[in-house]
Amino acid sequence: MTATPMTHKEPELTAPVMLCGPDGLLKRQAVKKWNYWAVTSDDVLFSATIADIERVQLGGAYIFDRRTQQHIEKVVLQPPNAIAIPETVAGDMVIDHPDMRVALTEEGAGTRIRVEAANFGGMRLRADIIVERLEAHETLNVVIPWTDVQFQYTSKQNTLPASGYVQIGDERLDFAAPAFGCLDYGRGVWPEHTVWNWGSASGVQGRRTVGLNLGGQWTDGTGMTENGLCVDGRLTKISEDLVFDYDRTAMMKPWRVRTVASEGIDLLFKPEFERVSESGRQDGFFSSAHQMFGCYSGRITPDGGESIGIRDLFGWIEEHEARW
Incomplete structure (x- = not known):
């Protein structure tokens, strides 16, 4: 489900730079912005998002309990530019x-995630992480x-220590070591139609x-990747x-993700649950996401050449298509 794999010589930025010059090439009215957080323990994934996709701003939260x-998921919408x-x-x-x-919000050397809703699947939600x-x-x-005039800056930050709780109704779910946060930060001007794979x-x-960050399709042909x-x-x-080897007609079947030119990544992902999120119409603006929760197994080879075996590493993998 990806183009012919290639190895790229990617330029490295070692200091902060401005992505746009003073000539105004950046179309600010078309910028997509999001901060997506996912916090995982061995048993639970909780996610909170704030996004601005030009036509609407949204706040979202969902939880998946493996046991x-x-x-449960909830999304709220508000007009564009309602918040900065x-x-x-x-x-x-x-x-x-x-x-x-x-x-x-930023607190000390970290981020505090707080979500409250009176009706979250029929129960009160309170999260503080x-x-x-x-x-x-x-x-x-x-x-x-x-x-x-079209580009995306993404910051993928995983294996960040997380602590706190999510309470749904009378049940409290605590996050403590080894629990981790993952940030997907995005700012950019996208093509109107795009498809991507993302695993983490x-x-x-x-x-x-x-920590794994695995990306595909949306970076094809750019000479860059988001893999790490x-x-x-x-x-x-x-x-x-x-x-990315997977069956689009049966996404609950195992996925295989691998490098070809190196031994960097060879992983099998076994889904446990399929989260489907769809909005809009196929003949207009739409978003269609299939996010699979499950476990990775296989091998990775980081810098230094030491191969590390991966067994039942909980995470997610997805296909997302959008016209926006």
């Missing part, structure tokens, strides 16, 4: 809708260029803390397209 296969969305990775934003409040940003922890930050996981494998491994806080950038 019961319970999935920060232009930097660190920054405060709050959607305070009558049906749900989503707050992503702190995700730490460790000073020496390396993250994946790339600019994907489609054209001079954070967890402990033996004595190593391992984070092992014990050190990032290995995979400058090679990945092959």
Whole structure:
């Protein structure tokens, strides 16, 4: 489900730069902005999002409990420009809708995620989680260029220590070590129609803390990728397209994700649950996401050449198509 894989010589940015010059090439009215957080333990995934997709702003939250296969989700919408969305990775934003409040705020050396809703699957939701940003922890930050006026900056940050709780009705779910936060931060001007694959996981494998970021389709032909491994806080950038082997007609079948030119990644993902999120119409603007929750197994080879076995690493993988 991807183009012929290639290895790329990617330029590296080692200091902050402005992505647009003073000539105004960036079409600010078409910028898509989102901060997506997912917090995982061995048993639970909780996600909170604030996004601005030009025509609407949204706040969202969902939870998946592996033990019961319970999935609950809620999204609220508000008009464009109702709140300011920060232009930097660190920054405060709050959607305070009558049906749900989503707050992503910076506290100390981390982000505090707070969500409240009176009706979350028929129950009251309250979540309060702190995700730490460790000073020496390396993250994946790339600019994907489609054209001079279409590009996406993404910051993928995984294996960030997380602590806190989610309470739904009378049940309280606590996040404690080893629980991890993952940030998908995006700012960019996208083509009107796009398809992407994204896979991610954070967890402990033996004595190593391992994070995966696996991307495909949307970066094809750009000479850049968003693929990386984070092992014990050190990032290995995979400058090679990945092959995503999966059945679009039966996404609950196992997925295989691998590099071809190297031994960097060879993983099998076994889905446990399919989260489907669809909006709009196929003949107009629409979004269709199939996000699979489950476990990765296989092998990865970070910088240094040591092969690390992966077994039952909880995370997700998805296909998302949008015309926006």
